[in-house]
Structures are given as structure tokens and as C-alpha cells.
Amino acid sequence: MNFIQQAYKGQNQWYLYLVVIFIVLFGWQFIGAIPLAVTAVLYSENMAEFSRAAENSFMTLGIDKNLFLFLMVIMFAFGLISLLLGVKYIHKRAVKTVVTSRKKIDWKRFWFGFIVWGLVSISIVASDIFFSPENYTWNFKPIPFFTLVIVSFLFLPIQTSFEELLFRGYFMQGLGTWFKNRWMPLIITSVAFGLLHGANPEVEKLGYVSMVFYIGTGFFFGITTLMDEGTELVLGLHAINNIVAAFLVTTDWTVFQTDALFVDTSDPSVGVEMFLPVLVLYPLMLILFSRKYGWKNWKEKLLGRIEKPVITEE
Numbered sequence: 611m612n613f614i615q616q617a618y619k620g621q622n623q624w625y626l627y628l629v630v631i632f633i634v635l636f637g638w639q640f641i642g643a644i645p646l647a648v649t650a651v652l653y654s655e656n657m658a659e660f661s662r663a664a665e666n667s668f669m670t671l672g673i674d675k676n677l678f679l680f681l682m683v684i685m686f687a688f689g690l691i692s693l694l695l696g697v698k699y700i701h702k703r704a705v706k707t708v709v710t711s712r713k714k715i716d717w718k719r720f721w722f723g724f725i726v727w728g729l730v731s732i733s734i735v736a737s738d739i740f741f742s743p744e745n746y747t748w749n750f751k752p753i754p755f756f757t758l759v760i761v762s763f764l765f766l767p768i769q770t771s772f773e774e775l776l777f778r779g780y781f782m783q784g785l786g787t788w789f790k791n792r793w794m795p796l797i798i799t800s801v802a803f804g805l806l807h808g809a810n811p812e813v814e815k816l817g818y819v820s821m822v823f824y825i826g827t828g829f830f831f832g833i834t835t836l837m838d839e840g841t842e843l844v845l846g847l848h849a850i851n852n853i854v855a856a857f858l859v860t861t862d863w864t865v866f867q868t869d870a871l872f873v874d875t876s877d878p879s880v881g882v883e884m885f886l887p888v889l890v891l892y893p894l895m896l897i898l899f900s901r902k903y904g905w906k907n908w909k910e911k912l913l914g915r916i917e918k919p920v921i922t923e924e
Contacts, residue, residue: 611919613711613839614786614795618704618918627784630696634776638689646681649673675868679856683765685699690772693780695764708779710840723846726898730891731854738883739859743874746859750792754869755857762856770848777828778835778844786916793837793913800828810865815878816891835897836912837905847895874918 611618635749653673673681681725694705709715739746777799785795807813813820860870863878899905 611711612916613835613841614783614792614916615919616711617701617783617787619707620697620701622701622784622787624788626700630634630693630700630780631884633696633700634689634692638685638772642685642688645684646678649677649681655681666701676754676761679758679868680761680765683769686769686772687765690768693772693776696872697726697780699733708775708783709845710842712840716840716842719840720846721840722902723843724850725846727847727895728850730895731851734883734886735854735858739872742876745874747873748871749860749869749873749876750871751869753795755871758857758869763851767845767849768851770852771845773803773806774831774844774848776840778831778841781831782835787918792916793917795820796829796832796912800832801825803831807871811863812865812878816884817865819864820884823860823884823888826892830888830895834899835910837896837908838903843899871912892911 671827677907697703697708704910705840706715781799781802782795785798786792789795804821804827807824808821810816810824831848834844835841835845855864856868857870859872859874861874861878905911
């Protein structure tokens with residue numbers, strides 16, 4: 611059974627997806643937000659200040675950056691827990707089925723994506739710092755930085771895993787069983803993934819042209835998932851991408867405002883770095899993965915039909 615067909619191992623009535631989506635949103639945006647809201651209240655001098663911060667950013671209250679990052683990850687942790695519980699107890703199928711079509715999760719794939727993309731990401735940022743040093747300020751503060759590294763490596767994968775298992779796992783499988791094909795889930799989940807990031811401050815600063823990057827990233831992750839019949843590679847890719855973004859370079863206008871090694875002081879602008887990943891790096895990564903893992907039959911895996919399999923006892 612391929613990755614999308616894993617959904618047939620459980621209950622697939624349309625209303626069950628609505629129930630799980632509601633539970634996920636409740637766990638993510640309500641229950642998970644309670645620790646952040648309580649902390650914000652403690653940092654606020656009055657409710658008026660709290661209300662202003664809620665409309666803009668709670669970081670304006672002076673909450674420690676590492677604490678703020680940790681509290682944000684808690685929200686995603688509740689979302690992830692809600693999603694996995696929904697898969698197990700509402701759809702009545704194994705949690706593993708939303709991760710991979712293999713008999714067990716292939717952690718070697720996770721670490722391959724993690725390491726390779728980590729090296730690529732660090733090399734690109736390091737090159738830009740080397741060739742344009744005037745745009746960066748050294749920001750090393752030992753205790754905040756090493757705390758950030760610990761928080762990033764231990765907890766950011768929770769945030770990225772939630773996004774990947776929700777979009778490339780749960781939604782892609784559900785849409786695949788509804789549309790009976792692969793290309794509609796790929797398009798819908800990739801565009802939705804990009805639109806989810808539309809509220810990021812980068813989009814406000816750079817304009818909607820920046821959505822090319824987010825939607826392009828969604829397609830990269832979606833194609834990788836369909837071709838590899840599992841999410842292990844994209845779990846590694848997404849995790850290291852956000853970890854590097856958190857601890858290497860920060861700015862005062864991106865979603866990650868941290869005690870990173872460098873502060874980018876350049877004016878926000880749309881440059882080649884916006885299109886380089888989508889047009890060059892992502893295709894090269896797909897070629898690398900295809901050769902390493904022997905991907906074949908691209909047309910069928912990306913555009914083919916989805917048939918309901920005959921379920922046998924494992």
C-alpha cells in the first residue's frame with residue numbers, strides 16, 4: 611500500500627475529518643496558547659497593555675526570547691498531540707500510518723534530510739555573511755545563545771513535525787482518498803501550506819511575492835513525500851531548516867526573533883535568495899533523493915490514481 615492508501619486502514623468518513631480538525635485547532639490555538647497567555651499577563655502592567663500586545667506581538671512585553679520561543683512551541687506540541695490522538699482514536703488507525711507507508715519509521719531518511727539540508731542552509735548563510743559582511747552584526751551572547759541552541763534542537767522539531775504530519779500526512783492522505791488521485795492533494799496542501807505562512811511578518815515586509823517561497827517549499831515537501839511514500843525526509847528537512855533559521859541569523863522583522871549568532875541589519879527586500887531555493891536548490895535536492903532512494907515512475911507517483919486497496923490483516 612502506498613502512502614496515501616494508508617488512510618484506508620482506518621475510518622474515512624468526511625465528518626471525522628471535521629471533528630479531528632476542530633480538535634486540532636482547539637488543542638493548538640486554545641489549550642496550547644494558555645501558557646503563553648498566562649506569561650503575557652504576568653509581564654503586562656495592565657489589561658490594556660496585554661490587549662495591545664495580543665494584537666501585535668507578545669514579545670513587545672519584554673518576554674525573554676528563548677522563553678517566548680519555547681512557549682510558542684508548546685502551542686504546536688498540543689496541536690501535534692491532538693492530531694495523533696485524532697488519528698488513533700477517531701480514525702482508528704495506527705499513528706505510524708500518518709508518518710510513513712513503511713513497516714516502521716525510517717529514521718535514517720530523517721537524518722539524511724536533516725544533515726544534507728543543514729549543510730546546504732549553513733553554507734548559503736555563511737556565504738552571504740562572507741560576501742556581504744556589512745549587512746550583519748555579530749550578536750553572540752553565551753548563555754542566551756546556548757540556551758537557544760538547546761531549545762531549537764530539542765523543541766523546534768515538534769513545531770515542524772506538527773506542520774508536516776498535518777499537511778503532508780493527514781491532509782494529503784485524506785484528500786487523496788476523496789479525489790482518488792495524487793495531484794489534487796499535492797496542489798491543495800502545497801498552496802494551503804504557503805497560505806498558512808501568509809501571516810508571517812516577512813510577507814508584510816516583502817509583499818506577496820514572498821509567497822512564491824512558501825508555496826514552492828510546500829510543493830517541494832509534497833513531491834518528496836509522494837515520491838518517497840513517507841514523510842521521514844521532509845520531517846528532517848523542515849526541522850533543520852527552522853533550527854538553522856533560529857540560531858544562525860535573526861532580524862527584527864522575521865517570524866524568528868532570537869538570540870542568534872548574527873543580526874541581519876539590511877533593509878528588507880526581495881532578492882535572489884527568495885527564488886534560489888525554489889528554482890535551483892529544491893530541484894537539485896529532488897535529484898539527489900531520487901538517485902539515493904531509486905525513485906522511479908514520477909508521473910504515476912505525482913499524478914496517478916488512488917484506488918481503495920483490499921485490507922488484509924498484518
